[in-house]
Amino acid sequence: MHTVIVYESMYGNTREIAEAIAEGVHQADPGAAVDCLPAAEADAGLTRSADLLVVGGPTHMHGMSSGLSRRMAATAEKHKEGREEAAAEARTTAEGPGLRSWFHDLPKTEPGTHAAAFDTRVDMPRAGGAANGIAHRLSGHHYDVVVEPEGFIVEDNDGPLRAGELDRARAWGAGLI
Template identity: 35%
Template sequence: MSTLVLFDSNFGNTRKIAETVAAELGNDATATPLAGLGQGGLEGVDLLVVGSPINAWKPTPRTQEFLDGLGEGSLRGVRAAAFDTRVRLFIHGDAAAKISHALEKAGARIVARPRGFIVEGREGPLAAGEVEGATAWARSIAVAAQGSGPSGTDVTD
């Protein structure tokens, strides 16, 4: 299974979660910044995970541009999940849910509930336990992606 973990990151926290998720998903999984996604970068991808920091109650502009560029049905047959990074004391928005909705609208089968990871302060670091939480979340994605059949949507916690 070809796996791609796409992310945008301002201070490295979202990158850390993306790299953790990719490492847990296996040898063929790669964590790639959205800025580094080339033309045709989604070709052959079976599992797509997209992450972004919350920016003004939504994904970053770069993430939103990527999502807006997905054509209806362009992710048909792809399993997907979404996450965001957010400040603990000022939870402002839910970028992960917005990303998940956009991926589903493009035809992806969502295999995990959108997940938010807490950052201490505006620039980080990640809160205690969040890297371990990302590992556990990635394991649930792997199980759901392997177990989901050709019909229906399998969403796990």
């Protein structure tokens, strides 16, 4: 089985969740081939080869990020002390294609190709989530979304992840197999 995990990450939280999902897939199927990479590196050939495509991103302004929300996040991050690594990741993500543009280049697939969607979000009333929009776009490309979209919680807009979320992501990844 070949699983491809594509993510967009501004502060590292979504990347950490994606990597934990990959670990969970490996735990459930040690022989599985798993590629886990940012949207900017996920080309059509790689996604076409997947038996399972898992896509995730951060929640910005109640849904999927946009070019504007990524630039705003990168600008805010560069002004925070002691967050140089997160600021560099935010800047790289803001300058590259986000999931919205990645979906424009994603070829439609044959029905029967499995997919799953996740996001990172804050735990606040009416905070929204990106996972439903991701799942909708996957369905629009003829992927069969095999589980309900999943949200993983960050403690503040830029993290850290809530305690236990990496373990929950590993379990969710294992459950996809």
